[in-house]
Amino acid sequence: MANETPDWVGAAHVALNKAVLGSRTEHRGRVEEIGDGVAMISGLRNVCLDEVLRFEGGQVGFARVLDPDMIGCVFLDAATDVEAGDAVFGTGEVVSVPVGERLLGRIVDPLGRPLDGRGAIKTGPHMPIEQPAPSITERDLVTDPVQTGIVVVDTLFALGRGQRELIVGDHSTGKTTLAIDTMIAQAQSDMICIYVAIGQKTSSVRRAIDALQSQGNFARCIVIVAGSAEAPGLQWIAPYAGMTMAEYFRDKGQHVLIVIDDLSKHAATHREIALLTRQSPGREAYPGDVFYVHARLLERAAKLSQARGGGSLTALPIAETVSGNLSAYIPTNLISITDGQIVLDSALFHQGQKPAVDIGLSVSRVGGKTQAPVLRQAAGSLRLDYAQFLELEVFTRFGGMPDSHVREQLTRGARIRQALRQPQHMPYRLADEIALMLAVQNGLLDPLPLAAVARFRTALPGALDNDAADALRRLAETGMLDETGRAALMKTLTRLAGSLAGDTGGANAPPEGETGP
Secondary structure (H helix, E strand, O other): OOOOOOOHHHHHHHHHHHOOOOOOOOOEEEEEEEEOOEEEEEOOOOOOOOEEEEEOOOOEEEEEEEOOOOEEEEEOOOOOOOOOOOEEEEEEEEOEEEOOHHHOOEEEOOOOOEOOOOOOOOOOOEEEOOOOOOOHHHEOOOOOEEOOOOHHHHHHOOEEOOOEOEEEEOOOOOHHHHHHHHHHHHHHOOEEEEEEEEOOOHHHHHHHHHHHHHHOOHHHEEEEEEOOOOOHHHHHHHHHHHHHHHHHHHOOOOEEEEEEEOHHHHHHHHHHHHHHOOOOOOHHHOOOOHHHHHHHHHOOOOEEOHHHOOOEEEEEEEEEOOOOOOOOHHHHHHHHHOOEEEEEOHHHHHOOOOOOEOOOOOEEOOHHHOOOHHHHHHHOOHHHHHHHHHHHHHHHOOOOOOOHHHHHHHHHHHHHHHHOOOOOOOOOOHHHHHHHHHHHHOOOOOOOOHHHHHHHHHHHHHHHHHHOHHHHHHHHHHOOOOHHHHHHHHHHHHHHHHHOOOOOOOOOOOOOOOOOO
């Protein structure tokens, strides 16, 4: 009978040969208090800020507050099995996240762990979530446009690659839709899009992802989700993780658009963590460093110089107001940090004017420097004409019948307002926006009933493709509109407007929420 006894002696020799002999340093602390996703720890004197701490049960967190005798640790996992007295170990590493092309087309949490059920993501390089912002000498001028596909934004508040533009407004006024439409518009561009959802409802995030998958180029997108039910630590690091993932592509000379939805909830999470870790509350109970928390985040968006590769990182942070109060603490901070703001008005939204952009309060501090020259020429004095119309409309509500000149201004203004309306998830091409502005500025829409203006806007892309294909091709190749191309566009626009001149759509009244002159 063969000897089947295991060669335990040989196995023991192998194990001994692999054993590492010698002393080992271990940074060990003790949990003193725990609750609400935060633990107070003693005994870790050499811990650095944002260092990853590992608990004996396998949970991890990061050091957020460093007091002389106590460490405030914020959990990145559920802390259900951690109790006072448990051991905590310092790792000597700061919080880092995976970066690289493998994340494109995926839905992940702020630590890069997959949430889309498509299996694990192959391990790539990791980078810390906290990175220094590019210095002044490493930056370049913001001159290249970001075509959002949204007429009111591209014509009145043009955005540039490397800009930080705040989207701000009350709850349910279309802030997320505006940002998602901008991402959808990049489907044919060279920009990589990153969407960071912080504390959002699952249904809202699902709708945003569905829109990107069905309308946009999801293969060039990364979605980072830190839901409202997740640990506060995950929600806190989410925007920093998104910035780090975006910087990987920017530093390679590529162009990235990041949407952070939203920083109001991030500020609330920061306040929650600060109060639980016994930091002193300030205005509206926010700690005094909340401005610095968001400033150092958004300063990382930039257009790099050619010496650094010429890449760009454009940020569209979102903030929520209450009753349109832009002077609240967090909106005020973010407005002072960013390069402009797009303000959405709830009254306009409920009147049916979507996107509900308030042109009086919105501004882009880069503006015309990044706007496509051909679009700037086509738009002309649109903003001034529209602003005058809004003032005249309010004034004439309290007066008698205006004279003929004022009636013409009211007629033109009502058509401008109707032309600036846009269905969600249907961004326009640059050529469509140019043609629409030519139609408005040349008075082609003035004879049309208001209901017909919407049909003109809907039929415009198809009419251009059928009747002005050569002009569109030259515009795409050169970025300019010569006299021949302009004449071809005007001919197509005149024909389309003429076909709708007698079309009332079965109703003489203006659309819901619209007031006729």
